[in-house]
């Protein structure tokens with residue numbers, strides 16, 4: 001791949017910072033842009049939105065991939081080829097076990113329940129974050145006002161078949177969530193394990209910090225200003241960690 005023009009992100013090495021935030025929802029790029037100065041919105045293709053700006057003197061790139069591990073891996077891969085060295089996923093998760101809505105959850109590892117990471121490294125390889133970056137993330141989270149939880153994520157491809165209580169898989173999904181809780185998993189999402197493994201394969205650092213926005217037990221969702229305020233807190237904490 002050319003290092004001057006990424007296939008899908010449609011930008012060059014000079015357009016991106018060495019530190020990047022990966023979000024799912026494109027709306028979070030707009031919120032992130034409000035936190036930064038000198039913001040440049042970069043090329044947009046297939047709904048992938050990327051912006052680079054400065055936060056407290058540190059240049060940061062924010063990129064939205066949408067949903068799911070395959071496209072998250074494409075975005076990480078292109079940004080790594082362009083020179084990004086540190087990645088922080090800032091997203092949302094569903095609670096497992098004792099995790100409560102509104103908590104910020106720092107990933108200490110992730111169950112590789114998705115298929116994308118196996119195209120980079122075999123399943124024997126663990127999905128673990130970069131530990132120094134994770135320590136920065138945890139410190140920034142603990143200096144904020146929200147409760148912080150740490151632990152293992154479960155990452156899956158099947159939103160309706162592996163994660164939510166939807167027919168026809170509702171019984172196996174509930175059983176699977178109980179099994180994860182018994183083994184100490186604290187949350188589920190669709191990208192974290194893939195990003196950890198892809199980062200290891202490409203020789204870059206990755207960490208993941210997410211807002212618990214859906215209750216796994218009853219599928220209640222954070223809504224309205226509760227949710228938007230919490231997502232703004234998530235972005236501020238994440239930016240503080242990357243700028244530290």
Ligand SMILES: O=P(O)(O)O[C@H]1O[C@H](CO)[C@@H](O)[C@H]1O
Pocket residue numbers: 023024025066067068090091092093159189190191
């Ligand atoms: O809030 P984001 O970052 O999109 O993350 C979570 O939300 C989506 C599912 O609702 C998946 O992408 C999942 O990982």
Ligand SMILES: O=c1cc[nH]c(=O)[nH]1
Pocket residue numbers: 092093094163188189190213214
């Ligand atoms: O239900 C949810 C909420 C956030 N992230 C997910 O992957 N699922």
